[in-house]
Amino acid sequence: MNNQIVQFKNVSFRYDTDAPYALNNVSFEVFEGEWLAIVGHNGSGKSTIAKLMNGLLFPEKGDIYIHHLKLSEELVWDIRDLIGMVFQNPDNQFVGTTVQDDVAFGLENHGIPRKEMIERVHEALRQVKMSNFLDQEPHHLSGGQKQRVAIASVLALRPRIIILDEATSMLDPRGRSEVLDVVRELKKKEKLTIISITHDLEEAARADRIIVMNRGEVYREGLPEDIFKMDEELIRLGLDIPFTTKLVKGLRDNGYDIPKDILNEDKLVDYIWKLKQNI
Known part of the structure; x- marks a missing residue:
């Protein structure tokens, strides 16, 4: 994992000119093929990082590079082609009447030819073990199944990076386990880069590396086993062990x-x- 696929260089951002900085001089790197978890309490800056990565926001200071492309208004659409996002509530992402329609939606918007679209839909659903649900209505699925379909919708677009923005926080333990097992398998087989934005340290434990955010700054960075040695310190930061x-x-x-x-x-x-x- 030597190739940097994401770089934040001294990035600062605030939502209003009179507001305190949501991110203050933040620098870190994400390496191709790794699973990075960014954890922190509400208001720590972790969700702002996700929005900046995808060009939903632009930094007030500093630079962001995604696969060697500098984030700018001119290159934002090229950068978005490299990133797929899976959000907290899968119901808010569904637009199709069936599972396969939903996975095909993004491909249609990208003008993918029908034959290739069908192949990609079937491949993506196979990857998340949802091939038997092609004609199911998404809203009749369990929470874990819904998130797996949401991941399939992202996979079909063939991104280099998948961002899980609190993607398991609304799931029960079984659904959470289903989704994280799929993510782990995809990372291994497809060599995808995974970035988890989460406050759940159970999820973060599955990552290769963890960044702890606090008050808009990088508080600590390291391997999961090193981060979890900070047990009492993590509790003071509002995180549960x-x-x-x-x-x-x-x-x-x-x-x-x-x-x-x-x-x-x-x-x-x-x-x-x-x-x-x-x-």
Whole structure:
């Protein structure tokens, strides 16, 4: 992951000239093929970052580069072709009467020929394991299924980067797990760059790297295992420690040598199962 696909260079932004800065001198990089989680409490600046990446906003100071293109009014549409966004409420993204119509909508707007459009729709739905729901009405799907269709709609446009803007916050645990498993698989198989904008550290635990935002500034940056060592500090910043992290900490305190890369529930269950088999 040596190729920089996103760069923020000393970026500052405020929503009003009399308002405090929503982002203040923010610099960071995202590398091609990685999963980066940007976390923070409400008002920390993380959602503003998402809007700036997609050219919905422009910085007051500093520069933003997406795949070596500098964000500007002249290049904003080229940049948007590189980025797909999945939002918090999938119902707000649906426009088609069926799942396949909805996935095809963006392709129609891009003037993709019908034959290629059909191929892309089927491929995108296969990638998110929703091929059996082609003719279903989106509003009859579960929350997790709706978000998988929303991801398929983005995938069909073949972006280089997918931004998940609080995309799992309205889902129940099962739906959240469905969506994050699909994202992990897509990152691995399609070599996509994933950026999670979230306050959920359970989601962030699945990322390759985490940036913690606080009051419009980059507070800390590092690997998940390093960030979660800040447990009390994260709580002071308004972030809750993942249950798995608390459990692992408790097990270690009681003499169990749990590997440091075990940060989510699936890995912990696998480890305990293997441990039990060896007893």
